Amino acid sequence: MRLLSIEDERSTAAYLYKGLTEHGHVVDTAFDGVEGLHLATSGHYDLILLDVGLPGASGWDVLQGIRTQHQTPVFFLSGRDEVEDRVKGLLLGADDYMVKPFAFSELLARIQVVARRRAPMSAPEGLLRVGELEVDTARRRVKRGKQRIDLTTQEFVLLDYLARHVGQVVSRTLIAQNVWDMHFDSDTNVVDVAVRRLRAKVDEPFPEKLIHTVRGVGYVLEHQNA
Structure with a gap:
């Protein structure tokens, strides 16, 4: 899968890039909301990983911008762990919301769920x-x-x-x-x-x-x- 990571914390971005590429994914990285929105709306991605607290434009704004043009699955990866934040992300159209720090194995599992949903089935169900x-x-x-x-x-x-x-x-x-x-x-x-x-x-x-x-x-x- 081709993924876009929009994450301003360089260490977290590097961690995601290393782990995801090691598992066979192609990963582009943006470090602020403006660049992230540009990449998300001008490129083709199978899934977008999005932080909430970003310079330039917040994750909320980036998601709303993406949804005006694309229906690409979006996962929030955020340090904000309040129920209100998780609910807000889902109400804005995110497909998932994971709180930092997160288990990388769980992130991979959730990405695989999206991949299974998007992949063609071997035998059509009609x-x-x-x-x-x-x-x-x-x-x-x-x-x-x-x-x-x-x-x-x-x-x-x-x-x-x-x-x-x-x-x-x-x-x-x-x-x-x-x-x-x-x-x-x-x-x-x-x-x-x-x-x-x-x-x-x-x-x-x-x-x-x-x-x-x-x-x-x-x-x-x-x-x-x-």
């Missing part, structure tokens, strides 16, 4: 269909009618999870565990925000809504006109 919505699990493509819908990695995994449980109500806890591989406090609205973003792409442009809220429980994907 299409998951819900009404006019088609989820191509092999090519990671989504269409509704004749219109192609571009999703982030996180959005695709969320839609794929809902589509594999079509007609079943899935709780916010199960969504959090299966989409992010993490446990979220019930007082946060990370799942709700993620579903809202998915709805904006999958449902809002179309007259029939497929993603439905079950109050107090979670969400269900279903074609109610069937």
Whole structure:
């Protein structure tokens, strides 16, 4: 995989570069937010590792800039360990948030999860269909009618999870565990925000809504006109 590391601490940047290249990844490094945003939006990367406290532009600003042009997976690597910071990063569209110091083996494992999600499958699983919505699990493509819908990695995994449980109500806890591989406090609205973003792409442009809220429980994907 080709990775971009946006990290102003030179020792941490060198540590990431050495460890990731030793495991076969190609790594570019930026030491401030301005340079990082330029590289992230002008190049092609499989994943971006992003610090929060950066000179020039904060990690929050860099992520927002990336999301205006690309849906590349972004991992925050930050010394900020407050729940509010982790939630903010995820709400802004990050795919993961790891707190420094972190175990390098865990970082590699999470990168491998993204790689598995993005890699073509050896045997196509076919299409998951819900009404006019088609989820191509092999090519990671989504269409509704004749219109192609571009999703982030996180959005695709969320839609794929809902589509594999079509007609079943899935709780916010199960969504959090299966989409992010993490446990979220019930007082946060990370799942709700993620579903809202998915709805904006999958449902809002179309007259029939497929993603439905079950109050107090979670969400269900279903074609109610069937």
